[in-house]
Amino acid sequence: MSDQNRSALTPGARTEHLARLRAATAENPLDVLVVGGGVNGAGAAFDATTRGLSVGLVETRDWAAGTSSRSSKLMHGGLRYLQMLDFKLVAEALRERDLLIEHTAPHLVKPIKFVFPFFKKVVDRAFIGSGVALYDAMQSVGRKRAVPFHRHLLHSKMLEVFPGLDGDKAVGALEYYDAQMDDARFVMMLVRSAAEHDASVANYTSVVGYLHEGDRVVGARVRDEETGEEFEIHARDTILAGGVWTQDQQDLAGADAGLEVLASKGIHVTIARDRIPAVPDTGIITQTEKSVLFIIPWDEYWVIGTTDTPWTQDPTDVGATSEDIEYVLEHANAVLADDLTREDVIGVYSGLRPLLQPVQKASGSGAGSTKVSREHTVMEVEPGLSAIAGGKFTTYRVMAEDVVDFAITENQPGRPSLTRSVPVIGAQGYERLVRDKQAIARRYGFDALRTDRLLFRYGALLSDVLALIDEDPSLGTPLEQAPRYLRAEALYAVRAEGARHLADVLERRTRLDYETRDRGVDAAAEVAALVGPELGWDESAQAGEVETYRAYIAARLEGERSTSDDEAAARIGAVPEVPPRH
Known part of the structure; x- marks a missing residue:
């Protein structure tokens, strides 16, 4: 270490x-x-x-x-809040986003480009254009910009940047920047x-x-x-x-006295990157009647969402229904040249937004x-x-x-916050590793894509992961059923990242539950065998972790075929994510 x-x-x-x-x-x-x-x-x-x-x-x-593991994976200013005239909130979010990119978490937060299509040439270009211009201007007040300025795209340039857009519907677009991260x-x-x-x-x-x-x-x-x-x-x-x-x-x-917190469900689906042609690191944002639609590049995938519907069941049992998935696909297809179908969906994840007000x-x-x-x-x-x-x-x-x-305030006054200047772990030394990434790739036999992935996941802590490979070169090989991840990454999840169960590794330290069609099930036994000795599992405990995870994923898949939140929650709630304590 x-x-x-x-x-x-x-x-x-x-x-x-x-x-x-x-x-x-x-x-x-x-x-x-x-x-x-x-x-x-x-x-x-x-x-x-x-x-x-x-x-x-x-x-x-x-x-x-x-x-916090089921978001749109964006660090963004909240462009839609400008419509609500909430300038203070947007300005605050933009300052925080830029602080993360430039100082406190450059290894975890990176700029991403979005195309905002116009469907009414004059009205949209004026309305959306003025909003994004204000959004950009707010990023330039009193500080250096962390991301490039926006630009307008005529129809031909729009299709050059994002060929997957439906050029018969979109008459032009605006290109602007925000940022993304891996939330978990x-x-x-x-x-x-x-x-x-x-x-x-x-x-x-x-x-x-x-x-x-x-x-x-x-x-x-x-x-x-x-x-x-x-x-x-x-x-x-x-x-x-x-x-x-x-x-x-x-x-x-x-x-x-307390806070009344209402839950609103938002779901996302993942689609293979080659199903929607676009230049690298470019996504789409547009509005729907109920929410905002994001089509976000995520490594070899697109993350598409989201919904905004009340959830009244147990928050632990949140899951997507068939209707939720169809809603997301329908609204994506409204702006894409080639329609997506359920067969294109690789993974699905669901989360709850806390909507609140103070109450007596x-x-x-x-x-x-x-x-x-x-x-x-x-x-x-x-x-x-x-x-x-x-x-x-x-x-x-x-x-x-x-x-x-x-x-x-009462017990410890006079202790100001320092987190504006103290970086998140992995930031210090990150730029040096970025400069050395070609040498790292040569030494360990990684291609450029894998090296960039590893730097984005670990920042300067990548040195610890590489040290595991130095000790045992077999850990530098990919997982057989999940080759995007190295065996060392699964081991590091329990040696340094607090993973206690198989689901922790497959769902939150890696993201196999929505990055593979099998939702991580095929890699479960291999990962359990790797991490089991670290966590003191015997063969029976390893088998129990694998079977519990398989049953949990099966329940989620059943929920995705259901027609109501009640049914989806019942399916998911009937099966634990991790083995129960004996």
Whole structure:
């Protein structure tokens, strides 16, 4: 391993982190305990620990297992918010996007080009053109641009840039830039960044109750989902970053006031890259009657979405229906020259957006103080317990700063946020590796595409992955059933990235559940055999992980053939993602 040893989320490190959390007693509490391991929780833990605070972070499932691994994978300013005249929000998101590209996470966030087609020559060019011009102008105020300026495309140039567009419908277009990332890997890197700065972090650790001294929350009682052990973690301040599970946690805390969070489902499908011709790294954005349609280049695939429909079932059981998939294909076909069919769909993933508003939960009770922006809300739901929900992935750093500022005002005043200047792990040394990428490719026999993929996944931490190959050259060979990934990557997922189960590796450290038609099932046994010895699995445990994953994917596929959310949720909810604890 490199000098970043403290950040490595090894199996042994999890045991150590749990011991440190267990040691947070009433006499020696943590400064901050964060509940929820999505981007908001991971960001808050990173923010708090870089302030010099003692921090704990717990997550019921895997890091980013909920909404934060199921986004459109964009870091963007939110062009559509200009229609709502929300200039402050767009300006904030653009500043954050550029900060990530240029300083804090250049290895995880990269520019991407979009074509916005016009279907009414005069009206669209004037309306969309003025909006994007304003969008671009807001990126140039007081700072150097991180991405190129937009340009208008006449009909012929539009088809040259994106031949897959329907030239009989689109009369021209506008080309502009935003950025993209791998959402699940980004969150995991935030967790590692928090650990590097001495936060104690533990996935598969659920909150089963909140501790009180009088009316004040002073921590939580948690359960290690792998052993069943329960213990208390005391903290001066607790932050709830539960996303669509926020209300469940507020109820568990017995909060008199809180946030009402409604869930909206968004689904995406993946399509082989050669089905839609376009110049490299160029996507499409257009509006539908219900949402925004993105056709996004993702390595050898297109990610196409999204939908926006209410979800009233258990958030853990979210899944796509046949109608959802047809909706996405129908709206993609409305702008593409060649129609896509269900046979073109390689993978599908579904996530829930948290839509929220502050509410009084008990008549006559005194609400905690509240900080509200258009996109996120921070609220004291009980003394000592602050909740944050909503927001955009792009502005996670601002949200983290807001909630930590809010939570520690009484106990730890005068500790400003440092995350505007402290990079996410893997950023330092990244540019040197980029300069050396040809030498890396020659030494390890990688083609340019694989080298670029590895740099985008790991940044400077690629050196750790390559060190595994130096120790065992067989790890430098691709997985037999998933050749986009090296055997070393599967091993590194459990040695350094906190993966505890087969599904963690196949769905979030790699993305085989939507990058292969078999959804990662064919690679399951090979990966289980690689990682099993690291996690202490015997042959029976390995088989159990493989069979559980196969059953889970089968349930998701059944959900995709269903005709209602109720049916899809019932299918998915009947099968666990990871083997139950014995």
